[in-house]
Amino acid sequence: MSAPATSVPRGSARRGSLAWLAVPALLLFVCFGVIPLAGVLLLSFTSWDGLGDIHFAGLESWQAILADPGLPHALWVTFLVMAVSWAVQTPASILMGVFLAGSQRYRAVLAVLYFVPLLLSHAAVAITYKALLDPNFGLGPGLNLALLTQDWLGRPWLAFGVVIFVVSWQFIPFHALIYQGGVRQIPRSMYEAAELDGAGRVRKFFSITLPQLKYTIITSSTLMVVGSLTFFDLIFVLTAGGPGDATRVLALDMYKRGFQANLMGPASAIAVILVLVGLALALLLRRVGGRDASHSQLEGA
Amino acid sequence: MATILSTGPERTAPPRPRPASGRVTERPNWLGSLTAWIWLAIVIVPIYWIVITSFKTQSNYYAEHPFMPPAEPTLANYRMVIEADFAQYFLNSLISTVGAVVPAVLFSFMAAYAIVRSGGASRFLRWTNSLFLMGLAIPLQATIIPIYLIIIRLHLYDSLMALILPSIAFAIPLSVLILANFIRDVPKELFDSMRIDGAGEQVTLWRLAFPLTMPAVVTVTIYNALMIWNGFLLPLVLTQSTDKRTLPLALWNFQGQYSVNVPAVLASVVLTTLPILLLYVVGRRQLLSGLTAGFSR
Numbered sequence: 001m002s003a004p005a006t007s008v009p010r011g012s013a014r015r016g017s018l019a020w021l022a023v024p025a026l027l028l029f030v031c032f033g034v035i036p037l038a039g040v041l042l043l044s045f046t047s048w049d050g051l052g053d054i055h056f057a058g059l060e061s062w063q064a065i066l067a068d069p070g071l072p073h074a075l076w077v078t079f080l081v082m083a084v085s086w087a088v089q090t091p092a093s094i095l096m097g098v099f100l101a102g103s104q105r106y107r108a109v110l111a112v113l114y115f116v117p118l119l120l121s122h123a124a125v126a127i128t129y130k131a132l133l134d135p136n137f138g139l140g141p142g143l144n145l146a147l148l149t150q151d152w153l154g155r156p157w158l159a160f161g162v163v164i165f166v167v168s169w170q171f172i173p174f175h176a177l178i179y180q181g182g183v184r185q186i187p188r189s190m191y192e193a194a195e196l197d198g199a200g201r202v203r204k205f206f207s208i209t210l211p212q213l214k215y216t217i218i219t220s221s222t223l224m225v226v227g228s229l230t231f232f233d234l235i236f237v238l239t240a241g242g243p244g245d246a247t248r249v250l251a252l253d254m255y256k257r258g259f260q261a262n263l264m265g266p267a268s269a270i271a272v273i274l275v276l277v278g279l280a281l282a283l284l285l286r287r288v289g290g291r292d293a294s295h296s297q298l299e300g301a
Numbered sequence: 302m303a304t305i306l307s308t309g310p311e312r313t314a315p316p317r318p319r320p321a322s323g324r325v326t327e328r329p330n331w332l333g334s335l336t337a338w339i340w341l342a343i344v345i346v347p348i349y350w351i352v353i354t355s356f357k358t359q360s361n362y363y364a365e366h367p368f369m370p371p372a373e374p375t376l377a378n379y380r381m382v383i384e385a386d387f388a389q390y391f392l393n394s395l396i397s398t399v400g401a402v403v404p405a406v407l408f409s410f411m412a413a414y415a416i417v418r419s420g421g422a423s424r425f426l427r428w429t430n431s432l433f434l435m436g437l438a439i440p441l442q443a444t445i446i447p448i449y450l451i452i453i454r455l456h457l458y459d460s461l462m463a464l465i466l467p468s469i470a471f472a473i474p475l476s477v478l479i480l481a482n483f484i485r486d487v488p489k490e491l492f493d494s495m496r497i498d499g500a501g502e503q504v505t506l507w508r509l510a511f512p513l514t515m516p517a518v519v520t521v522t523i524y525n526a527l528m529i530w531n532g533f534l535l536p537l538v539l540t541q542s543t544d545k546r547t548l549p550l551a552l553w554n555f556q557g558q559y560s561v562n563v564p565a566v567l568a569s570v571v572l573t574t575l576p577i578l579l580l581y582v583v584g585r586r587q588l589l590s591g592l593t594a595g596f597s598r
Contacts, residue, residue, distance in 0.1 A: 017502050018415045019425050024404075025412035025473050026429050032448060032470030033436055039447030050449070096340060099333030110337055112585060117344055119577050121531030123549035124570045127556045128351055131563045139350070142367035169343065201330070229440040233533035237553055251442055258446050259538060271443040282438030 037275065043268035050262050061265035071270070073245055074253040078277070080160070081249055082228040085167045089224060090217070093172050097179020098209060111180070114173030122170075126237035129166050156246035159239050163247055166238065167231065175220045182216030183209065222285045229278050250274045355379070355568040362564050378568035382555070387572060389544060390551040395576075397461045397547060398529045401468035406522050408469070409476035410514075414506050416477070417484040418492070430481075436474035445538055452539055463539040464547070468532065472525045483517035484510055519587040523580060530577055548573040 047057040065071055096114075100107050117125065132139050133152040140149030153159045186209065194204050232251040235241065241248035241256065248256070250270060258267030350367060356374040357365065365372065412429065419426045448467050457463040487510060495505045511518070536547045546554070555569050 018419050019423055021411040021415040021502070021506070022426055022429050025408040025477065026432070028404075028408065028466070028470045029433065029436065029473045032451070032467045033441065033444065033473075034432065036444035036447035036451065037439065039450065040444055043446060043450070054450075092336065092340070095333055095336050099330055099337045102330065102333075107337075110341060113341060114344060115581070115585075116348060116578075119527065119581055120570075120574055121533065121549045121552070123531075123533050123552045124574060127552060127566060128347060128570055130556070130560075131566055132347060132350065134563075137363070137561070137563055139367050142363075169347075172340065173344065226438060226440060230442045232442055233537075233549070236533075237556075251440070254443070255445075255534075264446055268446050271446060274443040275439055278440045278443070279438055 040268050040271045040275070043264060044266075044272050046265050046268075048264040050259065050264050057265055061263075061269045065266050065269045068266075070245065070248075070253065071273075074248055074250050074270075075273075075277075077160075077245075077247060078229065078249045078251075081163065081167075081231065081247075082225055084164050085228055086221065086224050088164060088168050089172050089175055090221065092168070093175035093220065094179050094210075094213065094217075096172070096176035098183050098205070100176060100180040101183035111177065114176065117170045118174050120170070122231075122233040123237050125166060125170055126234050129162065130238060133162065153239055154243050156243055159243055159246050163231075163235055163238060166234065167228070170234075171224070171227075175224065178220050178223075179213065179216055182213050186212045218285055218288065222282060225281050225285065226278055229274060229281075250277070351567045351570055354564050355571050357564045359562050359564055378562075378565045379572060381565050382569045382572055385551075385555060385569075386543070387548075387551060387569070390546050390548050391573075391576070393461060393545060394530055394547040397464040397468070398526055400461065400465045401472065401529050402522055402525045405469040405472040405476060405525055406518060409473050409521070410480050410511065410518065411506065412473070413477045413480035413484055414502075414510055417481050418502065430477075433474045433477045437478065441471045442534055445534060448535075449538055458539065459541045459545055461545065464532070464535050467535055467539075468529045472528065476521045476525060479521055480514065480517055483514045487513050516587055519584055523584045523587065526580065527577060 043054070044061055045056065045058060046054050047060065048054040100111055120128075130153065131137070133148075135141070135149055135151050135154075138148075139145075140147075150158060152162050190208050190212070191204060194208055199207065229249075230251060231249065232255065235247050235249060235252055236255070239247045241252045251274060254267050254270040254274065257263050257270060353370045354362065354367070355378055356376070357371040358373070358375050358377065361371060361373065412433075416426050416430045421427055452458050452463045452467075457466070491509060491513075492505060495509055500508070531549055532547070533549045533553075536545075536550045540546065540550075552569055552573055556566050559565050
């Protein structure tokens with residue numbers, strides 16, 4: 001990759017050397033991102049046990065998947081995890097983000113501590129909570145608290161609640177920091193004008209802060225929603241999809257069918273659905289937010 | 302990603318007489334601070350519990366109050382974890398993380414530079430950019446089955462290289478997005494003066510853009526390192542033998558083996574988190590400011 005260093009200021013050579021710079025990243029992304037994406041669609045029309053030969057099988061996997069009551073269930077659980085974790089995380093992170101955007105000194109210390117759960121791997125977090133919530137060896141029996149001594153991971157709704165709690169525990173601080181950045185970009189003068197008009201704190205929050213955070217809310221929600229499709233490792237270690245199928249989200253369903261039941265065809269079909277759900281959600285959120293970023297300059301002026 | 306732009310005259314309120322300085326002072330935000338402090342407790346208590354419990358002996362764990370520090374602190378749990386080959390797993394994690402992060406950040410930087418500098422003039426680069434943006438919306442875990450197939454066909458199954466290659470690919474879209482945002486902020490005049498001095502794109506890239514966007518580079522490096530160090534699905538699917546295990550996978554296995562010995566399991570959690578905690582202490586300022594800036598734009 002030697003760039004022509006002299007002359008040709010705006011010619012094709014200059015542009016050519018620029019394009020070369022993107023090639024290594026593009027090549028790797030195509031090999032391990034784009035090709036697998038196409039591959040997952042192709043594999044959904046085959047039958048493969050993960051070891052032997054791959055045979056073309058037409059629509060067999062799709063028919064099997066679409067007739068399986070496990071699919072609507074997995075879709076429903078995925079949707080519930082997404083919706084509930086969004087509904088829990090968003091108000092809490094906005095509130096904390098607004099608070100953290102203030103200027104007191106100790107807030108910086110809080111921000112540092114908040115971030116620590118995000119450093120832990122999903123495996124570590126899941127293992128910790130498994131030990132913490134154990135009905136025989138966990139915190140509940142240790143403190144002699146009946147309320148904490150439950151079979152947290154053994155009952156469907158409790159296990160679902162634990163998954164939501166652990167997700168929030170790990171990610172609320174991260175989103176609070178995103179909102180903190182958003183709040184800091186709201187011009188101070190808007191608040192001053194509102195104060196002159198006699199607006200109180202609550203009024204200012206709903207009339208200025210919240211509308212001005214619109215694009216931050218969309219960014220953060222996109223990360224939450226698309227991210228919730230990939231809570232594989234956390235749920236895998238915490239509940240392994242159980243009890244029964246109570247927390248068997250799509251990603252887990254894909255893994256279990258593919259790598260535990262050795263049915264790569266149906267697992268690929270699930271993966272295709274996972275990709276489509278992710279794309280649809282991202283497009284939907286972009287539609288809600290409006291395409292043009294410069295739009296935000298005119299609104300609420 | 303959608304953005305908020307704070308500057309621009311149309312955003313500011315019409316000029317009014319400035320209020321008396323006393324009126325702008327902030328009243329305490331009770332609801333916000335209450336939430337923040339309660340949340341701090343929710344974050345800190347489990348972490349505190351992990352740390353103190355990891356120094357208890359297994360017999361004392363049941364006898365002592367869970368929130369009291371151990372009466373007789375012991376390092377036996379840590380010794381047990383280290384003897385369970387965690388040095389090997391640590392090395393595997395280190396190799397695969399460094400091996401993936403360094404090329405991922407360098408390649409992403411080159412691509413981000415090209416995308417910003419061409420300013421949409423090159424169709425190839427515009428197309429590349431939209432491909433990366435599409436990559437942001439796709440849950441890449443969904444591609445694990447074809448990746449497994451590709452890795453087998455490349456005869457890389459059960460090697461650290463099998464973890465490195467897909468990790469680089471997964472890291473590229475977000476890294477390019479954040480780095481491009483920052484390269485865009487470098488004043489155009491600086492690029493122009495480099496060109497007048499006769500410097501080629503390669504020279505401009507490494508001598509001008511790279512040093513000037515160092516904070517963003519550090520942010521992206523730490524973020525990717527965190528993601529890859531903590532990665533679970535790729536090692537789970539693409540490796541098999543014990544000596545290729547990375548730390549998260551080792552944790553999971555250790556827990557399966559010693560689930561009754563809570564202090565030992567928690568010692569393994571502490572031990573695997575320490576390196577990333579050190580990295581956080583060193584790069585904290587960069588990471589926090591870089592991430593908020595990168596996502597809040």
